[in-house]
Amino acid sequence: MSKQELKILGQDGDGACCGALATAPLDEEQAADLAKVFKALGDPVRLRLMSMIASREGGEVCVCELTPAFDLSQPTISHHLKLLRQAGLIDCERRGTWVYYWVLPTALDRLAGFLAVPQAAKASA
Amino acid sequence: MSKQELKILGQDGDGACCGALATAPLDEEQAADLAKVFKALGDPVRLRLMSMIASREGGEVCVCELTPAFDLSQPTISHHLKLLRQAGLIDCERRGTWVYYWVLPTALDRLAGFLAVPQAAKASA
Numbered sequence: 001m002s003k004q005e006l007k008i009l010g011q012d013g014d015g016a017c018c019g020a021l022a023t024a025p026l027d028e029e030q031a032a033d034l035a036k037v038f039k040a041l042g043d044p045v046r047l048r049l050m051s052m053i054a055s056r057e058g059g060e061v062c063v064c065e066l067t068p069a070f071d072l073s074q075p076t077i078s079h080h081l082k083l084l085r086q087a088g089l090i091d092c093e094r095r096g097t098w099v100y101y102w103v104l105p106t107a108l109d110r111l112a113g114f115l116a117v118p119q120a121a122k123a124s125a
Numbered sequence: 126m127s128k129q130e131l132k133i134l135g136q137d138g139d140g141a142c143c144g145a146l147a148t149a150p151l152d153e154e155q156a157a158d159l160a161k162v163f164k165a166l167g168d169p170v171r172l173r174l175m176s177m178i179a180s181r182e183g184g185e186v187c188v189c190e191l192t193p194a195f196d197l198s199q200p201t202i203s204h205h206l207k208l209l210r211q212a213g214l215i216d217c218e219r220r221g222t223w224v225y226y227w228v229l230p231t232a233l234d235r236l237a238g239f240l241a242v243p244q245a246a247k248a249s250a
Contacts, residue, residue: 021180036167051150
């Protein structure tokens with residue numbers, strides 16, 4: 001799934017290319033794929049997880065450090081992390097007992113590029 | 126509600142200031158407020174509506190032009206538009222029979238600024 005969504009968010013890796021919100025109406029397939037990514041971010045626990053991972057110096061966080069910040073079970077936290085991973089926003093790797101997570105900056109940049117409004121559109125708004 | 130969410134997305138209006146995802150972990154209140162905005166975007170119909178409005182030359186669209194693009198009733202479309210408005214992403218004005226919608230570019234820019242990953246974080250990822 002993440003591959004398909006990354007495609008929608010742009011293919012050339014510069015984060016500011018195709019498929020911007022203000023460029024042209026999205027077709028149904030683009031909208032369905034992008035909605036999955038925004039839906040993944042549309043939950044307070046997942047947003048806090050994203051910010052905890054994204055703001056971590058060194059770029060990766062052990063799940064064992066994420067869970068204690070929440071009044072939720074580890075399986076619940078792992079489920080939220082899985083949804084973020086399926087949306088192409090983070091990735092992970094198991095090392096021994098624990099799983100380590102990091103954000104995929106290109107995906108976030110493409111999402112940011114998708115939302116940013118060109119100056120021309122602002123002038124006419 | 127939109128005022129509160131716009132506050133979360135940044136107060137100085139330059140779209141790249143405070144509260145970036147990679148700056149610091151969000152607290153519960155910030156996460157709850159921001160999640161509402163992403164949740165509003167986490168639906169294919171609402172994303173298509175956003176892109177139809179954002180990409181319209183002149184900056185505003187009559188609801189009467191939005192509804193025919195969907196296989197949905199006008200009350201359903203109006204409900205989706207209401208959710209986008211409550212999230213602070215669009216605004217509207219009634220003129221005679223019809224309601225006209227436009228995007229709030231500052232809100233989109235702030236959301237984009239929130240998601241964008243600083244170069245330093247990319248280097249360590």
